[in-house]
Amino acid sequence: MVKKSSWWLVILVSIVAVSFLAAGCAKKSVVKEEVAGRPAPAVEAKKEEPPPPPPAPPKVEPAPAPAPAPKVEAAPPKAVEPIDLVGLRIQYAFDDYSLSSKAKENLEKLAGWMKQADTAKIQVEGHACEIGTNEYNLALGERRANSAKTYLEGLGIGAGRLSTISYGEERPLDPGHTEAARSKNRRAEFVMIK
């Protein structure tokens, strides 16, 4: 138990470090000029170094990248507390798919739970707001789902337990046409699959 909690400390520290870094290179703004020249942080990172799985010290990486190796099947079968997947839903800025610190927090909770519920499989659903044609939004939704999936993999969740699907703007959380509604709809959700 002691060992485990010190692991978590390391994870936490690394996450804080990474998120500072991410905040540094991708400042979020609704106006979205910031993205110009952005070489696609999260998804891009796919081809780079497999980054720190939990115990490793945080390296200087643009974003947590996947750990493609089947990994860390923690915790023996035991009664795992159910988790509120809806509450872990994460939000994105307009035309953006980078993860906020709040989003990362939720993903860490999810990863922690998935390590206990070690047979659970999760599909990440990427969604977009109604602005722009849905074909582009389908691609954007997929990037959002991939950025979440990649982060979960970086936290040691095996890629085989994660899948993605994009619905673009087809399944709004809030069908309204206000900016508040659109903001809610720029999201990724987590769904348990068999």
Place this chain on the structure above:
Amino acid sequence: MKKQVLFLPALILLTLFLAHHLSAKVYIDIRSPSFRKFPIAISTFQSSAPNQRNMQLGERASEILKNDLDISGFFSLVTPPGSVEKEARPGGSDPPSKPGEDRPATGVESLDFQPWANLGAEALATGVLSLRDGSLTLEARLYDVVKKELIVGKRYIGEITDLSRMVHRFADEIIFALTGEQGFFQTKIIFVSQVGGFKELYQMDFDGRNVFQVTNHKSICLSPRVSPDGTQVAFTSYKFGNPDLFLLNLRTGEEKRIASYPGLNISPAWSPDGKRIALTLSKDGNSEIYTMNPDGTGLTRVTNHPAIDVSPTWSPDGQRIAFVSSRGGNPQIYVMQASGQNIQRLTFEGNYNTHPSWSPRGERIAFDATMGGGRNICLMNSDGSDLRVLTANMGQCEMPAWSPDGRHLIFSATRDGEPRIFLMNAEGTRIKRLTFQRGSDTYPYWIPRLRESSR
């Protein structure tokens, strides 16, 4: 869909008068820069058995014809004084002689053209409907008012439900006789409608009539694009969970899945020769544009960039593809050779330009953009010059698609609340709402003429 096919043979066309009037006179030079609208009058169609029902048929027929000719943009409709009130109350019966009205079996001689000439009309369209044993006959004629002679005369025989098709057919004859070009009044539009929680493909006449459901996937269907010969539609559907690409034969109803790679299988676009489909796949980890044969074989990757590449559209010569890419930081329109070479950015204004649609005739690209105070339909030359915002104050305007003659655009707009299909000319004027059913209507695509039904 099958119904429609069955009606086709029921519609028999007879040429009333032989082609001695088919001299190549062009009344309206629509290519001329100094083109002026051609003044045409349409008399209310007569019915040989004027019971209440037939009266309505006659008025309906002339309304359909007026609407067609008005949409074409080539004509100014000459309205005889006094007819406005009459048309305002359908079924109003005061058929007493209006100037120049056609009578059953009327020859040119007995028509009085002078009143129409006085109103400034240069052509006059008339029609006579008769209903016998469930068979509907339309005799329709187009006269040159100035020369007092017949230009076109046709007789159409069909079922009563064929009325609008007969009139559209005659409207095409008028366009051809006066301009030398093919009209589009017999063409149809395919679109996506959300009814009862599902998005399915629907089809309708170009003017919004005769709507019917095409797919029944009980899922989300998107991006219908019809082959250049008008027979097959490629579209994305979540029928099996993932957004896969399907091909549906509009005549036989036969459907097959032609792309089901992991990730996105979206935004199909037919090459002008119908031999390739450009599409977007994300199977390699990132959305890229590919081309393939319509049966799904011969897949070739075209773009290669870590940003989003999506929504290809072909130039009419099939040599180039315009598409959307976020490689500049936000979605903009780019163009490249169909091989993927020589990528150039076309749009630099606005930060959200999507859904390019290349005119089937010439070097213009329509797209939707956050410009002009909202989401609007824009038009530019295919080198990016002469950018214009076509729509204003119509809510979110998206997904433009061209008419076969390249003179009109259809698109989706939230002007009246939920998204509906609208039609306008390529200058952004003469806007008409086409859909009125429940639900929301998006992704309009104009079905090209069936090649077989060429004249």
